[in-house]
Amino acid sequence: MNGRPSYSSGLCTTTREMLRFLLRRLILTIPVLVGVATLVFSLIHLIPGDPVQAMLGESASPQDVAELRERLGLNRPLYVQYGSFIKGVATGDLGTSLRTNQKVSSAIGERLPATFELALAAMFVATLIAIPLGIVAAVRAGTPIDHAATTVALLGISMPTFWLGPLLAIIFSVSLGWFPVSGRGTLAHLVLPAITLGAPLAAVLARMTRASLLEELRELYVLAARARGVSHVRAVLKHAFRNSLVPIVTVLGLQFGAVLTGAVITETIFAWPGVGRLLIQSISTRDYPAVQGCILLIAVTYVSMNLLVDLAYGFLDPRIRYE
Amino acid sequence: MSEGTARRRSGTVLFRAGAVLVGFAAIAAVIGPAIVPFDPASQELSLRLAGPSRTHLFGLDELGRDILTRVLAGARISFLVGLTVVSVSATLGTLLGALAGYFGGLTDDVISRVVDVLLAFPGLLLAIALVAVLGPSLGNVLFALTTIGWVGYARLVRGQVLRAREFEYVQAARALGAGSGRVLWRHVIPTAMPAVVVQATLGMAAAIIGEAALSFLGLGVQPPTPSWGTMLNGGRAHILDAPHLTLFPGLAIALLVLGFNFLGDGLRDFTDPKA
Numbered sequence: 001m002n003g004r005p006s007y008s009s010g011l012c013t014t015t016r017e018m019l020r021f022l023l024r025r026l027i028l029t030i031p032v033l034v035g036v037a038t039l040v041f042s043l044i045h046l047i048p049g050d051p052v053q054a055m056l057g058e059s060a061s062p063q064d065v066a067e068l069r070e071r072l073g074l075n076r077p078l079y080v081q082y083g084s085f086i087k088g089v090a091t092g093d094l095g096t097s098l099r100t101n102q103k104v105s106s107a108i109g110e111r112l113p114a115t116f117e118l119a120l121a122a123m124f125v126a127t128l129i130a131i132p133l134g135i136v137a138a139v140r141a142g143t144p145i146d147h148a149a150t151t152v153a154l155l156g157i158s159m160p161t162f163w164l165g166p167l168l169a170i171i172f173s174v175s176l177g178w179f180p181v182s183g184r185g186t187l188a189h190l191v192l193p194a195i196t197l198g199a200p201l202a203a204v205l206a207r208m209t210r211a212s213l214l215e216e217l218r219e220l221y222v223l224a225a226r227a228r229g230v231s232h233v234r235a236v237l238k239h240a241f242r243n244s245l246v247p248i249v250t251v252l253g254l255q256f257g258a259v260l261t262g263a264v265i266t267e268t269i270f271a272w273p274g275v276g277r278l279l280i281q282s283i284s285t286r287d288y289p290a291v292q293g294c295i296l297l298i299a300v301t302y303v304s305m306n307l308l309v310d311l312a313y314g315f316l317d318p319r320i321r322y323e
Numbered sequence: 324m325s326e327g328t329a330r331r332r333s334g335t336v337l338f339r340a341g342a343v344l345v346g347f348a349a350i351a352a353v354i355g356p357a358i359v360p361f362d363p364a365s366q367e368l369s370l371r372l373a374g375p376s377r378t379h380l381f382g383l384d385e386l387g388r389d390i391l392t393r394v395l396a397g398a399r400i401s402f403l404v405g406l407t408v409v410s411v412s413a414t415l416g417t418l419l420g421a422l423a424g425y426f427g428g429l430t431d432d433v434i435s436r437v438v439d440v441l442l443a444f445p446g447l448l449l450a451i452a453l454v455a456v457l458g459p460s461l462g463n464v465l466f467a468l469t470t471i472g473w474v475g476y477a478r479l480v481r482g483q484v485l486r487a488r489e490f491e492y493v494q495a496a497r498a499l500g501a502g503s504g505r506v507l508w509r510h511v512i513p514t515a516m517p518a519v520v521v522q523a524t525l526g527m528a529a530a531i532i533g534e535a536a537l538s539f540l541g542l543g544v545q546p547p548t549p550s551w552g553t554m555l556n557g558g559r560a561h562i563l564d565a566p567h568l569t570l571f572p573g574l575a576i577a578l579l580v581l582g583f584n585f586l587g588d589g590l591r592d593f594t595d596p597k598a
Contacts, residue, residue, distance in 0.1 A: 035440030039449075046456045147336075154588065158581035160532050162539040162555055163573030170566045181562075257445025264451065265536060269559070280540055283455040295444075295452045302445045 094293035104293035115274035125198035134209020156203030165196040165269035182271035212244035253309035257302040338589025344582025355395030363396040372565040382567040393549035408468040408530040416476025424484030454542040483515035517594040525587035528580040
C-alpha cells in the first residue's frame with residue numbers, strides 16, 4: 001500500500017482546493033459589494049442642490065422639507081448616514097418609499113418574481129433560437145448559410161429592445177391580435193416581452209455557440225470519432241457540441257446582467273409589473289430611496305450571478321482553480 | 324481558400340457594408356437637415372399623425388412635425404453623442420489602463436478596484452441611476468455614458484500593457500534611459516491601439532443605443548430636441564393608431580448601430596487573428 005496515492009486523500013485535496021477557491025472568490029467579491037453599496041449611497045448626494053428640496057419640489061414648505069430631511073437622516077453627519085445605510089443594506093432594510101410609504105424591500109420583493117419570470121423566459125427564448133443558429137453556422141462555416149446566420153445575429157445585437165418591443169406589439173398584437181399588448185397574468189402575456197428581451201441575448205449566444213463549436217470541430221477527437229464511423233450529426237451534437245457547452249453556459253450566465261438592464265426597458269414597454277418598471281416609476285416621482293433600492297438589488301443580483309458563474313466554471317474546469 | 328483568407332474576405336465584406344451604412348448616415352446627418360424643406364420644430368397640427376405621403380415621406384408625428392426631417396436632425400444628436408462619449412472614454416480609459424498596467428502596485432490596485440466596482444453594474448443601469456439623480460439633459464447623458472464607457476477601455480488597455488511591458492524592445496528602451504512617460508507614449512500604448520480602435524467602433528454603437536435608451540425612458544435628450552429615442556418614446560402612445568411614429572426612428576437606430584457593429588467586426592477580423 002505504501003507509496004500508492006490513495007483515492008480518499010486525492011478527494012480530500014480536491015475538496016480542500018475547491019474550498020480554497022470558493023473562499024478566495026467570496027472574499028474578492030466583498031470589496032466589490034461594498035463599492036457598489038457606497039456608489040448607490042452616494043447617488044442621493046449627487047443630486048444638484050438640496051436633495052430633499054429636489055424630492056419634494058420647489059413648492060414644498062420649509063416644515064415638510066425639515067421633516068423629510070429628518071426622516072431620511074440627511075441632517076446627520078455623512079459618516080453616520082453611510083454607516084446606517086450599510087447596516088440597513090446588510091440587514092435588508094432599504095428604507096421607506098416616499099411615494100407609497102411602503103418598505104422598499106417589500107415593494108421590491110413583490111415585484112421580483114415578475115422580473116425573474118421575465119428574465120428566465122427571455123433566457124429560454126434566447127437559448128431556443130441561438131443554439132440551433134450557432135450550430136448551423138459553425139457546421140456550415142464559410143458558406144452563405146453561415147454568413148446569413150452571422151448577419152441575423154448581428155442584426156439581433158443591433159436592434160434595440162425599445163424598438164423591437166413596439167414592433168412586435170404592432171405586428172402580433174395590433175395587426176394579428178395574437179397576444180395582449182401589455183400586462184402580466186397568462187402565458188400569452190409573457191410571449192412578446194420574453195422575445196423582446198431574449199433577442200439580443202440570442203444574438204450574443206449564437207455568436208458564442210458558433211465560435212465555441214468551431215473550435216471543438218477542429219479537435220482531433222472529432223476526426224477520430226468520424227474515422228470510427230460515427231455519423232457527422234452525432235459527431236457534432238454528441239461529441240463536439242457537448243464540449244463546447246462550458247463557454248456557452250458561461251456567457252449565458254454573464255449575460256444575466258444585460259437581461260436585467262434590458263428588463264428595465266422591456267417592462268416599461270409592456271407595462272410588466274417588475275422591478276425595472278418600479279425603478280422607472282420611482283425615478284419619475286423622485287422617490288430616491290426606492291431608486292437606490294432597485295439599483296442596489298439589480299447590481300447585487302448581477303454580482304452574485306457573476307460569482308456563481310465563476311464558481312461553476314471553477315467546478316467544471318479545474319485549471320481555473322489553480323489561477 | 325485558407326481559413327485566414329476566408330476571415331479576411333469576410334472582414335472586408337463586413338467592413339464595406341458597415342462603411343456604406345455609417346457613411347450614408349453621416350452624410351444624411353451633415354447635409355440632410357439643409358436639403359429637406361421642413362423645420363424639425365415646425366408643426367402642422369391639422370395633419371398630426373398623418374401617415375407617409377409624397378410630401379411627407381415618413382409621415383407626421385403627434386404634433387404634426389415632419390418625421391423625416393426629425394430623423395435627419397436626430398442623426399446629428401446620435402453622432403454627437405457617439406463621437407463625444409467614445410473620444411472621451413477612449414482617451415480616459417486608455418490613459419488610466421496604461422498607468423495601471425505599466426506601474427502596477429498601488430496605482431493598479433486603485434484603478435482596478437474602481438473598474439471592478441463600475442463593472443459590477445450591468446450595462447446601462449449606472450447611466451440610468453446617474454441621469455436619474457443629475458436630471459435629464461444631453462450633458463448629463465454624455466457624462467453618464469462616459470462614466471460607464473471608460474472602464475471597458477481601461478481593462479482592455481491594462482491587459483495589453485501588462486503584456487507589452489515585457490517586450491524586449493520596451494525593456495531595451497528603458498535600458499537606454501527612456502523615461503516612463505516616453506516608454507508608455509512611444510512604445511507601450513501604440514501596441515494597444517488596434518484593440519482600442521475596434522472597441523471604439525463598437526463603442527459608437529453602444530453609445531448611440533445608450534443615448535436612445537435613456538431618451539426613450541424620458542431620461543435623456545428632452546423634447547422638442549429631435550433625438551431618435553425621444554421620438555420612439557413619443558410614438559409609444561400612438562402605437563395602435565400611428566405605428567409610423569415608431570417605425571422610422573427605430574429603423575434609423577437599428578441601421579446605424581448595425582453599421583458600426585459591421586465596421587467593428589470587420590476591423591476585428593483584420594486585426595485579431597484569434598477573434
